[in-house]
Amino acid sequence: MGSAVRAAVGRLPAAPGVYRFRDARGRALYIGRATALRHRVGSYWADLGDRRHLERMVPQIVRVEALVCDSVHEAAWLERNLLERSRPRWNRVAGGAEEAMCIRLEHRSGVPRLVTVHWPVTETAGTFGPYLGGNRTRLAVSALDRVLPLWATDDRLAGSARDLARVRGVAVADRERFLATVTAVLCRRPDAVLTVRDLLVRQRDRAATNLAFEHAARIQAELEAVDWIVAEQKVTHLTARPDAEAYGWHDGLLVGFRFHAGRLCDWTQRVCGPRAARPYLDRTPPALAEFARRNADLGRTLAGG
Incomplete structure (x- = not known):
């Protein structure tokens, strides 16, 4: 590693972002994203692991450029956008492999329900996002359904569904409160996000206390998915x-x-x-x-x- 590159790596923050390597002629060699810029960029001069195809690129790096993002999610979108526009020689694919998704509030027979849809969308009313990662997006919807079950406020429920709503203590009267909180979470309002996180943490901890570890792990994954979709992201807009x-x-x-x-x-x-x-x-x-x-x-x- 040259002294200028070594100094640049040492000045990088331990924050999420996107980085770009350039060669002596100023050409972009590679664009990548990082959860922690300093650690990720420095790793190119250590064991490359599953990135051994980049071994011949590393000696060509003479300049490091980087952008700090407000979340890992924002960094993921920014990397995808830049690579779809212009792919440097050493990048294998033009953009990330994650599905681009949205969450939509649909009203079926007067009862609101959360569904996931692929982005881009033609119908933006009641639609939130976009988000990267189909599994994460679906887990986030599962989390919201778990603690704010809009489906259970349907006054036409019958059989086991009606019994389940009764056991959970959910009634038609809860619909507007649930809907307001769900909407606030999807709009990234901190108070609503904190409310949902607290409810999920309590359910996760209760499951762990009861030795239901698989159930606790599922709720933990949903909790992380909620954190992903509410993270700040301003580099890709819904429309x-x-x-x-x-x-x-x-x-x-x-x-x-x-x-x-x-x-x-x-x-x-x-x-x-x-x-x-x-x-x-x-x-x-x-x-x-x-x-x-x-x-x-x-x-x-x-x-x-």
Whole structure:
């Protein structure tokens, strides 16, 4: 590892994000995502494990670039978007393999129910997402059905379904409360998310106390799935939005992002003076200003600034 690359790896944060390797000619070699950037990027100069096909790439790396994301989920979406737009030589596939899903609130005969649908969608009313990972999305729906069983508020239940609703203490009168909480969770409201997490934790711990370890493990998986879908994610939107650009600047480095069809699909970095940078910064949407500024700071740090 060259001294410049070693220094850049040491400056990376232990945070989720996306990284990009470049060669001496400035060409992108590889784009990847990380749960912890410093550990993941540093691992390329250790045992590559199941990534041995990259052994010939590593000596060509002369520059490390990275973006910090607000969640692992956001990093997963960003990697997918960038690779679908432009795939560097050493990336095997154009984007991740996870299913892109949404959660929809459907009203059947007046009773709301949660269903999973593939993204992109044509019907956006009552639809939330998108999320990466079909299994995670289905587990999150299972978690919400477990603690906020909308199906059990149907006044036409019969037989075992009616008995189960009665045992769980659920009645038609609970419908609006359940629906409000479910909607708030899918809108990522912290108070509602905390309520659902607490209910799941209690059920998991009760199952473990009763030695029902498989059941406890299932609830734990659902809990992690809820955390996944409520994590902040602003690089892919449910519906296509007008194309936009966002820029951050720090000490001579301008970092730019381009959004197309609601997805962050392009990431650039270049040397730029403060006067030349000002028009770019002025047209950056306020909602993206902090993301862009933070990553301009990181870009300058990795470049040795």
